[in-house]
Amino acid sequence: NAGVTQxxxxxxLKTGQSMTLQCAQDMNHEYxxxxxxxxxxxxxxxxYSVGAGITDQGEVPNGYNVxxxxxxxxxxxxxxxxxxxxxxxxxxxxxxxxxxTIYFGEGSWLxxx
Amino acid sequence: TQLLEQSPQFLSIQEGENLTVYCNSxxxxxxxxxxxxxxxxxxxxxxxxVTGGEVKKLKRLTFQFGDARKDSxxxxxxxxxxxxxxxxxxxxxxxxxxFGQGTELSVKP
Numbered sequence: 001n002a003g004v005t006q007x008x009x010x011x012x013l014k015t016g017q018s019m020t021l022q023c024a025q026d027m028n029h030e031y032x033x034x035x036x037x038x039x040x041x042x043x044x045x046x047x048y049s050v051g052a053g054i055t056d057q058g059e060v061p062n063g064y065n066v067x068x069x070x071x072x073x074x075x076x077x078x079x080x081x082x083x084x085x086x087x088x089x090x091x092x093x094x095x096x097x098x099x100x101t102i103y104f105g106e107g108s109w110l111x112x113x
Numbered sequence: 114t115q116l117l118e119q120s121p122q123f124l125s126i127q128e129g130e131n132l133t134v135y136c137n138s139x140x141x142x143x144x145x146x147x148x149x150x151x152x153x154x155x156x157x158x159x160x161x162x163v164t165g166g167e168v169k170k171l172k173r174l175t176f177q178f179g180d181a182r183k184d185s186x187x188x189x190x191x192x193x194x195x196x197x198x199x200x201x202x203x204x205x206x207x208x209x210x211x212f213g214q215g216t217e218l219s220v221k222p
Contacts, residue, residue: 042201042214050208058209090155102210104155
């Protein structure tokens, strides 16, 4: 049981480049989300999905796109990377409802130069 | 503006001391969770509180959910160096899980 798998773990991008952070879960969870973590800011929600074909914006969606074509996968796309997007990114999944555990991936460290 | 305000943001104490971390909001949450995160890793769930006024204990850690389900606290008794880490509260709101900005705790031997 792999849980939540994120790739890549580390990435350096040049300003203006595009890339996709991959996220996959094998627990058949309906809810998946992407967070970014910056010093002193906790985890901020970028985008989330409550099921295949459904996505919605979180607290800081600008500069990021997502899609949810299957229950398992929830990729995060940076169309034109900016230095302000340098951060640690976490993908997470859970079964919706009060008190349910959220499972995090191991994180992706992204640097935009 | 942060939907969930955690305080203090930084806390440095000596081994054996007690401490309390607060998580406050003007919004009502269906549940609230506390996480602990070590450097280089993702957050790990400590506890979930669901009912207003609920108190849960995990060894030396005591978690309380406010009666109105807008706030929560984490109290650590006799802190140990192994308690060092980033503590995060997170609230379920409208189908989303929103995090506070975290409390960086350092316990010195």
